[in-house]
Amino acid sequence: METVTPLVVPQVNVNDETVRLVRWSALDGAIVAAGDAVCDIETTKAASEMTSDAGGVLVHSASAGDQVAVGAVIGAIGPTREAAAAFLAARVTAARPVAGSGATPKATALAAQHGVSLDQVRAAGVQGAIKESDVRRFIDASAPALPAGLAKYFVHEGALPPFDAAVAGNLRRSTQGLILTSVDMDCRLGPAHQLIKDAQASGRMVSLLHLVIAAVGRALPAFPRLTSFVWEGSLYRHTAIDIAFVARSADGKLFTPVLRAVDQLSLADIAKASQAAALRAMRGSAKAEEFEGAAFTISQVLVPGTTRVVALPSFGQSAILGVSSERTAVAWVDGAAAAQPMVTFTLSYDHALCDGVYAASFLAELVTVLETRAS
Amino acid sequence: MSTMSRSDMLATVRTCMQATLKLSDVDAATINSETTAAHLPGWTSMAHLELVLALEKQFGVMFEAEEIADLASVSAIVAAVGRERAG
Numbered sequence: 001m002e003t004v005t006p007l008v009v010p011q012v013n014v015n016d017e018t019v020r021l022v023r024w025s026a027l028d029g030a031i032v033a034a035g036d037a038v039c040d041i042e043t044t045k046a047a048s049e050m051t052s053d054a055g056g057v058l059v060h061s062a063s064a065g066d067q068v069a070v071g072a073v074i075g076a077i078g079p080t081r082e083a084a085a086a087f088l089a090a091r092v093t094a095a096r097p098v099a100g101s102g103a104t105p106k107a108t109a110l111a112a113q114h115g116v117s118l119d120q121v122r123a124a125g126v127q128g129a130i131k132e133s134d135v136r137r138f139i140d141a142s143a144p145a146l147p148a149g150l151a152k153y154f155v156h157e158g159a160l161p162p163f164d165a166a167v168a169g170n171l172r173r174s175t176q177g178l179i180l181t182s183v184d185m186d187c188r189l190g191p192a193h194q195l196i197k198d199a200q201a202s203g204r205m206v207s208l209l210h211l212v213i214a215a216v217g218r219a220l221p222a223f224p225r226l227t228s229f230v231w232e233g234s235l236y237r238h239t240a241i242d243i244a245f246v247a248r249s250a251d252g253k254l255f256t257p258v259l260r261a262v263d264q265l266s267l268a269d270i271a272k273a274s275q276a277a278a279l280r281a282m283r284g285s286a287k288a289e290e291f292e293g294a295a296f297t298i299s300q301v302l303v304p305g306t307t308r309v310v311a312l313p314s315f316g317q318s319a320i321l322g323v324s325s326e327r328t329a330v331a332w333v334d335g336a337a338a339a340q341p342m343v344t345f346t347l348s349y350d351h352a353l354c355d356g357v358y359a360a361s362f363l364a365e366l367v368t369v370l371e372t373r374a375s
Numbered sequence: 376m377s378t379m380s381r382s383d384m385l386a387t388v389r390t391c392m393q394a395t396l397k398l399s400d401v402d403a404a405t406i407n408s409e410t411t412a413a414h415l416p417g418w419t420s421m422a423h424l425e426l427v428l429a430l431e432k433q434f435g436v437m438f439e440a441e442e443i444a445d446l447a448s449v450s451a452i453v454a455a456v457g458r459e460r461a462g
Contacts, residue, residue, distance in 0.1 A: 200413035203448035207420035247421070268444075276440035278424055302421075 003165045004078035004087035005054035007038065008109040011070045016043045017105075021066045021074060026052075028060040029081055030284045031255070031291070038075070052077055053113065056166065057288050059084035071108035079166030081288050103130040110135045114158065116142075174315040177230060179351040182310050185363040188331055188371050189341040199271075208343070209245060209300050210271040212323055215369040217241055217262030217270070220296060223362045225354040226347075227295040229318040235353075238295035244314075246299040247278045255281040256314075258294045301325060308346045318350035319359075321366075379460070384434075384453050391433055392418075392449075395425040412447040423447065436460060 009019055022040040026032050033055040040049055052058065054077045062074035078084030103111070103118050107130045111118050114135075121138045123130045143156045160168065192211050199206035220227060220241050228237040241263040244256045257277035259270065280286040299311040300323035309322025324344040331340040345366060349359045379387075389406050392398060396417040398406075412418040418426075427443050430436075430452065436459035438446070446452050 197413050200418075200447055201411055203411055203445060203451050205412055205420055205423045205444050205447035209420065272441055272444040275420065275424065275444045279427060279440045279443055282424060282428060302419075 003115075003159065004076050004084050005052075005056070006073040006087070006112045006115075007050065007052065007058075007075035007077065008112050009041065009068050009070050009072045009074055010050070010109065011105050012041070012048055013043045013045055016045075016070060018067050018069050019043050021062050021064055021068055022047065023064045024060060025049075026058050026284050028058065029287060030058050031281060031286050031288065032056065032058045032077060032284050036284055057081045057084055059088060061088045069105075071105040071112070073112055079169075102128060104132065106132040107135045110139075114139050170315050171312050174317070175312055178313065178318065180312070180348060181351050181356075182346050182348045183356055183359045183363060184308055184344055184346050185360065185367055186329075186342050186344050187367045188333075189326065189343055191372065192370055193341055195267075204268065204271065205275060206267065206271045208326070209298070209323070210267060210274060211370060212298055212300070212321070212366075213243055213245060213259065213262060213274065214265070214267045214270050215366050216243060216296065216298060216321060217265065218369050219362060219365040221263055222365065223354075223358065225358060226319040226349060226362060227317075228353055229313075229316055230350070230352055238293075240295065242293055242295050244291075244294035244297040245274060246297065246311075247281070255286075255291070256294070256297065257281055257286065257290055258292065296320070298323060308344050310346055310348055313348065313350070318353050320348050322346040322348065381453065381457075384456060385449070387433055388430065388449060388452055388456070391426060391429040395429045396422050406449060408450040408453065410449045418447070430456065434460060 012019060019041045022042050024039045026036060026038040032038060032052045034052055036052050037049045038052050038058060040047060056077040056079050058075055058077050059081060060075045062068055068074055073088070076084040076087045078087060102123070108118065110132050111121065116135060116138060118130060121130050121134050123134050139158065140156055146154060159165070189208070192208060195211065196206050196208065224237055227241065228235055240261050242258050242260050243262045244258045246254060246256050248254050257274070259265070259273050259277065262270065265273065277286065277290060280290065294314070294317060296317060297314060297320045299309055299320060301309045302325055304325050306325040309324055311320045311322045313320045322345070326341055326343050328339050329342045330337050331342070333340065345363055347359050347363055385408065389403050392406060393403060396415060398415065398417055401415065412423070423443070427438060427446065431438060434456050436456060438455060438459065442455065446455055
């Protein structure tokens, strides 16, 4: 089951039972990351900002201007828009605290956050009201038991965050069906560096990632097995060279925007489109479909010293290209040894679809494009 | 929106660049309207996105996402900020 995190109105002031939803700062359907501001609320004493507890697609269930109860669910964040909407349809009524329901607002909020029905929780207090501690005890008691003797080394921190669980589920589903192996190839970056420097000197931001996306777009059409995948014994092939790239913001947020029909785009178009897509993702204004349907993914790890990047294909893909950090190495160029900027490409692929020669031939073509025809 | 001189705008752009491009080794005075990403090793494509977000926050503007690839020079940034503030 896909995990969804409800957006629960917090208790800001002890005396307030309701707050006003002033405005949504993240649009309905926007991709948000954990910690992102999503809306502003107002109590009788102050205005404050609500942030998301999880990353994923945000779906609203209340409107700006609504007066909402403390503990009420006003939205949900899920791995997909459909999952979040389905969650709201099923739970929003149950999660809304009702006067006299026998649970404190904090208990209601904690229960909603963990998807716990208050009907399952017993109150420990003599007055019968379910408190936050009652819900916490129920959650701890519901955790799967660790092997005997190990429990003393751990503290239970609750379920895996929904976005992490969704990513893990995707990769587990994908890799279960793959016979995953990999092949490496080095690439000299002299021509690419010159191209990047020339573009940047003219005021256009072009990076190695953009060049690699363009080169993959040129090389990939001749290697259709790398844009195919096997599902339940049947072979499927993507109809377009749509390429995703992994981007990471300074504060550690990961996202994988998809560029469409890359084989038909110029380098300038790719640089423009990839930066626009990454900016929309960082602003939280990207739509879910901007992250869907890639035929192939490129993952670049810029940490200095990284020599090879073995990545896992997403569901619906059978290959992914890892790009190492740049390094200086001695290479034989025009009959003499010379220091060269280098990078290592690692192609992880499904051996059910292609063998090492096929995979290495793709890398050789990619390297040829970058070393001799980078443009 | 209040008016801002070109030199004030340039000074604010410098501040944003120093905060986002990790330019601790660069003398701010050397950053001028001729500076491009080619001059500053820290002005990478990811740092460029952080810079754009910082500029938007500092100047209270929002750039068109499709135009940011062409903002890899100080002169282009100052011109774009001026356009957005005027618009």
